Amino acid sequence: MSGRDTHTCNSLSRRDFIKRSLLTASALSLVPLASTTSCSQPHAPTGGMVNDNSGTGHLIRQGFKGKPAKVVDLPVAIVGGGVSGLSAAWHLNKHKLSDFLVFDLAAKEGGNAVSGSNTISSFPWAAHYLPIVNNSNTGLIRFLEQQNIITGFDEAGLPIYNDYYLCFDPEERLFINGHWQDGLVPSFGVPEQEKEQIAAFFKLVEDYKHKTGSDGKPVFEIPISQSSQDTEFRDLDKQSFHDFLLAKTWDSPYLLWYLNYCCKDDYGSTLQDTSAYAGLHYFCARRAKAANAESSAVLTWPEGNAFLVNSLSKELKSKIRTNQLITSVNLVNDKVEIVAYHALTQECIAYRCEQVILATPQYINRYLLPPELHDSSALQAFEYSPWMVANITVTGLTQYKGEPLSWDNVLYHSKSLGYVNACHQHLNRYEDSYVLTYYLPLTDLPSKQARHAIMEKPYESWVQEILADLRPAHPNIERMVTNIDVRLWGHGMIKPKPGFIFGKEKEQAAEPLAGKIYKAHTDLAGISIFEEAFAQGIGAANAILKLHAETAGA
Ligand SMILES: Cc1cc2nc3c(=O)[nH]c(=O)nc-3n(C[C@H](O)[C@H](O)[C@H](O)COP(=O)(O)OP(=O)(O)OC[C@H]3O[C@@H](n4cnc5c(N)ncnc54)[C@H](O)[C@@H]3O)c2cc1C
Numbered sequence: 274m275s276g277r278d279t280h281t282c283n284s285l286s287r288r289d290f291i292k293r294s295l296l297t298a299s300a301l302s303l304v305p306l307a308s309t310t311s312c313s314q315p316h317a318p319t320g321g322m323v324n325d326n327s328g329t330g331h332l333i334r335q336g337f338k339g340k341p342a343k344v345v346d347l348p349v350a351i352v353g354g355g356v357s358g359l360s361a362a363w364h365l366n367k368h369k370l371s372d373f374l375v376f377d378l379a380a381k382e383g384g385n386a387v388s389g390s391n392t393i394s395s396f397p398w399a400a401h402y403l404p405i406v407n408n409s410n411t412g413l414i415r416f417l418e419q420q421n422i423i424t425g426f427d428e429a430g431l432p433i434y435n436d437y438y439l440c441f442d443p444e445e446r447l448f449i450n451g452h453w454q455d456g457l458v459p460s461f462g463v464p465e466q467e468k469e470q471i472a473a474f475f476k477l478v479e480d481y482k483h484k485t486g487s488d489g490k491p492v493f494e495i496p497i498s499q500s501s502q503d504t505e506f507r508d509l510d511k512q513s514f515h516d517f518l519l520a521k522t523w524d525s526p527y528l529l530w531y532l533n534y535c536c537k538d539d540y541g542s543t544l545q546d547t548s549a550y551a552g553l554h555y556f557c558a559r560r561a562k563a564a565n566a567e568s569s570a571v572l573t574w575p576e577g578n579a580f581l582v583n584s585l586s587k588e589l590k591s592k593i594r595t596n597q598l599i600t601s602v603n604l605v606n607d608k609v610e611i612v613a614y615h616a617l618t619q620e621c622i623a624y625r626c627e628q629v630i631l632a633t634p635q636y637i638n639r640y641l642l643p644p645e646l647h648d649s650s651a652l653q654a655f656e657y658s659p660w661m662v663a664n665i666t667v668t669g670l671t672q673y674k675g676e677p678l679s680w681d682n683v684l685y686h687s688k689s690l691g692y693v694n695a696c697h698q699h700l701n702r703y704e705d706s707y708v709l710t711y712y713l714p715l716t717d718l719p720s721k722q723a724r725h726a727i728m729e730k731p732y733e734s735w736v737q738e739i740l741a742d743l744r745p746a747h748p749n750i751e752r753m754v755t756n757i758d759v760r761l762w763g764h765g766m767i768k769p770k771p772g773f774i775f776g777k778e779k780e781q782a783a784e785p786l787a788g789k790i791y792k793a794h795t796d797l798a799g800i801s802i803f804e805e806a807f808a809q810g811i812g813a814a815n816a817i818l819k820l821h822a823e824t825a826g827a
Pocket residue numbers: 274330333352353354355356357358376377378379382383384385386398399400401402403578597598599600632633634637660662712762764765766793794795796801802803804806
């Protein structure tokens with residue numbers, strides 16, 4: 274769950290000091306821990322399944338609409354308080370259009386960038402990092418600057434990122450052939466011939482990174498909407514990443530494992546059900562330059578992207594309505610009426626709005642919108658990958674055979690993506706307990722079947738599966754784990770299947786309705802990342818700001 278290659282930072286800054294002291298602290302803490310844990314007895318960890326609000330969400334699938342007790346006028350409503358909805362809210366507020374409310378069915382805003390915490394650390398429940406941002410993405414750069422995530426610019430105009438938020442070293446390691454190697458690209462025990470194929474792939478990536486289409490735009494850009502329209506490259510979306518690689522006669526098992534891992538990591542899908550455009554996008558769209566970090570550097574926090582959620586929402590608290598399920602969206606006379614059901618009080622209120630932003634995924638919108646307003650058949654093309662995320666508290670994690678505990682720790686040939694150390698950015702590393710965030714995209718079955726299967730699986734089976742997966746890399750893992758909490762994401766991420774990103778269904782679903790209902794969600798980008806959510810929100814907010822400016826000027 275990270276950047277794609279290992280790197281070190283060259284700046285002689287506070288960050289180096291932090292890194293060095295952390296490494297020393299980390300090394301010091303290891304020796305006694307390994308020996309103390311070896312005599313303790315295995316014990317069943319505490320923990321359980323964490324509620325994901327799916328019960329409330331399922332009400333609309335059962336046709337529940339609610340009977341409003343009253344009708345309230347509201348200029349603008351934003352439905353969905355994930356990163357897309359909050360970005361829209363943040364942008365409207367910044368432009369002094371502050372007469373709006375944000376509704377979210379969950380008890381806390383953030384969508385799948387929410388976090389949890391325990392006595393050891395905060396930890397993410399899903400999204401946990403943001404790669405440093407392309408310099409062309411000026412809106413997002415300005416936001417990061419306002420939040421002190423970018424602290425300034427050097428003489429060449431390159432952003433200086435806050436040292437505390439740049440991922441400290443050691444960043445990534447891979448458990449392969451019985452050993453923890455540095456970085457995630459397989460190298461330990463990999464035959465020379467296969468290494469050559471891996472190098473050839475990265476050469477292609479370098480070429481594509483700097484390619485522009487016939488319209489002069491980059492072939493791969495973030496947000497995707499800013500990429501070249503040149504069909505020569507857009508056609509990469511029509512074939513699977515797997516077929517693209519085989520057509521180049523790249524069949525090295527190590528290379529294919531690595532790229533399959535990347536598809537699972539970025540999209541919750543496999544090489545076969547990811548388009549070649551999407552597969553290449555992660556590698557080729559990132560061209561960030563910073564004054565104090567390498568291009569592949571990432572920003573991360575113990576609570577993951579909930580840090581960014583809090584940055585977006587901190588000035589909006591009075592406008593956010595949580596525990597509120599929107600059950601329907603209709604045109605009533607010249608207004609948009611949304612019905613909000615309060616999950617705690619069971620009260621229903623109808624809001625009559627001038628404009629509404631639907632920052633909800635399309636699998637939800639199909640239940641919210643009436644058939645006369647939209648053609649729901651286009652929404653069949655939207656497929657979402659289910660995920661399981663576990664936060665595992667460990668004490669005295671033994672670390673031997675190779676590289677030390679890193680931020681991102683991946684297991685070769687595992688179904689999972691391994692785990693991220695939520696404590697990695699802690700300044701005090703003289704600790705013997707960590708929270709490890711374990712990620713499992715469910716890719717073995719078609720999404721719908723996988724969704725049903727995970728909902729039926731008991732907590733104890735998840736615990737056994739997690740421990741069995743970690744055991745080869747951490748013998749005696751049972752002795753180290755004190756708590757495991759498990760959370761399921763039935764519709765975690767949109768899958769960029771072949772033909773989806775530049776397909777007509779996605780384009781159609783993104784259309785505003787009746788000049789009053791605007792859509793903003795990462796599924797409309799075709800890939801689910803913070804930058805796309807931010808761009809979705811800003812795009813919808815700008816459409817409303819434009820309308821208001823036109824009305825004011827008329
Ligand atoms: C396991 C996992 C790991 C990820 N890791 C990363 C990462 O490290 N970095 C990264 O950039 N991205 C990551 N992502 C992608 C992440 O999804 C996006 O970055 C982003 O947070 C999506 O925001 P969104 O607002 O578009 O969607 P969502 O987060 O889906 O927000 C939609 C919101 O709408 C609300 N809602 C739905 N229906 C209703 C209704 N009827 N009424 C009211 N509210 C409703 C939901 O509660 C939710 O809050 C990850 C995703 C998953 C699942």
